[in-house]
Amino acid sequence: MPAPSHHVSFADWLGAHAVPLAHLDREAPLDDLEPLRGIIGDARVVAIGENSHFITEFSLLRQRILRFLAERCGFTVLAFEYGFSEGFPLDAWGRGEGPDGDLSAHLAAAIPVGVEEPLRWMRGHNAASGIPVRFAGIDIPAAGGSLLPALTPVAEYLRQVDPEVLPLIQEAMRIAGSFAGASAAAAAPAWTRLAAAEQDALSAILTRLLIRFRAVAPLYTSRGDQHGYDVALRRLEAACHADYGFRAMAGLYAGNGLTADTSARDVFMAGSVQWHLEHYGPGTRIVLAAHNAHIQKTPVSFNGHLTGLPMGQHLHHALDDDYVALALTSITGHTADMRPDENARFGFAVDATALRPPEPGSIEAAFADAGLGLSIADLRPARAHASGGPDRIRIQSAYVETPVLHAFDAVVGTPVSTVADGLESA
Numbered sequence: 001m002p003a004p005s006h007h008v009s010f011a012d013w014l015g016a017h018a019v020p021l022a023h024l025d026r027e028a029p030l031d032d033l034e035p036l037r038g039i040i041g042d043a044r045v046v047a048i049g050e051n052s053h054f055i056t057e058f059s060l061l062r063q064r065i066l067r068f069l070a071e072r073c074g075f076t077v078l079a080f081e082y083g084f085s086e087g088f089p090l091d092a093w094g095r096g097e098g099p100d101g102d103l104s105a106h107l108a109a110a111i112p113v114g115v116e117e118p119l120r121w122m123r124g125h126n127a128a129s130g131i132p133v134r135f136a137g138i139d140i141p142a143a144g145g146s147l148l149p150a151l152t153p154v155a156e157y158l159r160q161v162d163p164e165v166l167p168l169i170q171e172a173m174r175i176a177g178s179f180a181g182a183s184a185a186a187a188a189p190a191w192t193r194l195a196a197a198e199q200d201a202l203s204a205i206l207t208r209l210l211i212r213f214r215a216v217a218p219l220y221t222s223r224g225d226q227h228g229y230d231v232a233l234r235r236l237e238a239a240c241h242a243d244y245g246f247r248a249m250a251g252l253y254a255g256n257g258l259t260a261d262t263s264a265r266d267v268f269m270a271g272s273v274q275w276h277l278e279h280y281g282p283g284t285r286i287v288l289a290a291h292n293a294h295i296q297k298t299p300v301s302f303n304g305h306l307t308g309l310p311m312g313q314h315l316h317h318a319l320d321d322d323y324v325a326l327a328l329t330s331i332t333g334h335t336a337d338m339r340p341d342e343n344a345r346f347g348f349a350v351d352a353t354a355l356r357p358p359e360p361g362s363i364e365a366a367f368a369d370a371g372l373g374l375s376i377a378d379l380r381p382a383r384a385h386a387s388g389g390p391d392r393i394r395i396q397s398a399y400v401e402t403p404v405l406h407a408f409d410a411v412v413g414t415p416v417s418t419v420a421d422g423l424e425s426a
């Protein structure tokens with residue numbers, strides 16, 4: 001697939017080389033996805049993005065791609081933009097533990113970002129297949145809304161291996177519980193209303209616990225086992241990164257934050273992906289579902305200002321060609337803009353916003369100018385002509401400024417996007 005010459009526009013090149021996809025139905029045959037095989041090669045981690053949460057077409061596409069990668073390419077783990085700590089009971093359910101109805105209880109407090117249907121597919125697949133697919137959470141707890149999903153099991157672990165420090169973690173849980181919410185959108189404003197002494201005490205306790213965990217690791221493993229220690233340590237690290245995130249977000253909204261300070265969440269997610277690669281053992285291949293802005297390989301900028309170093313940048317640095325990023329975007333339709341609202345269930349309201357025509361220079365404009373329908377484009381052959389490539393990609397109804405040809409290895413474009421039903425409580 002030749003790269004575009006300087007005499008051929010990127011849209012013309014895209015129109016000549018993008019491959020049409022036949023289906024959005026998650027149950028449809030998978031043959032139209034075969035071009036993916038050449039894009040992913042032998043990669044150990046394939047990330048599937050979306051330019052907005054809560055979009056029906058993106059959810060259906062990710063489910064189809066998950067099926068293809070698991071059924072035809074041997075991928076063994078679905079990692080999701082979902083709490084690391086909260087992921088363990090979902091993995092157990094996906095492997096057949098408990099009754100079918102338990103899933104609703106597991107997900108009752110979670111933002112509906114599209115994890116339910118892949119888990120139901122996984123449970124059915126695992127019941128019939130000799131090669132099971134596992135589930136892995138990679139994110140800080142409760143999308144940054146509460147430290148308790150991570151700290152509660154850590155407290156139980158410490159009760160067994162180090163009861164002397166229980167008063168410390170119990171005090172951390174008391175403070176954390178005073179501002180806990182269903183997401184960072186709810187918890188971050190509540191955190192800012194804490195007394196500075198409470199904010200500082202929480203950070204100090206978490207830091208002391210983390211250093212102690214590492215300093216006395218042989219003692220903890222002698223009283224338990226290595227796997228239990230590894231999980232508890234990662235849960236505590238999740239709480240520390242989430243706590244850091246409250247300070248970073250406060251600075252961002254106050255206009256005095258440090259450059260790219262909210263990257264603390266993304267570096268944790270990247271580390272979690274690597275954690276799961278290591279702990280699931282040789283041969284592990286991960287399908288990673290997260291927002292485009294998390295999976296891209298290049299920094300995130302808005303209006304010329306660096307705002308974050310995404311998970312994908314860290315994974316690209318660590319894994320090189322073993323990491324492949326596949327963006328999902330749309331040309332027309334509606335997107336789900338999230339508006340802060342402390343009275344809403346998750347701390348934000350979802351507005352179904354009509355998309356304006358794509359901005360010149362965007363990947364969406366290139367898909368529109370090429371007259372493409374539902375299709376996939378391998379961007380790597382076009383990198384030699386990067387100066388003529390798109391310099392932005394949609395994020396909800398706005399744009400992230402980034403060299404798209406280097407941010408992603410491939411893009412799936414859908415002509416229309418629609419906001420999922422049932423989001424009134426969000």
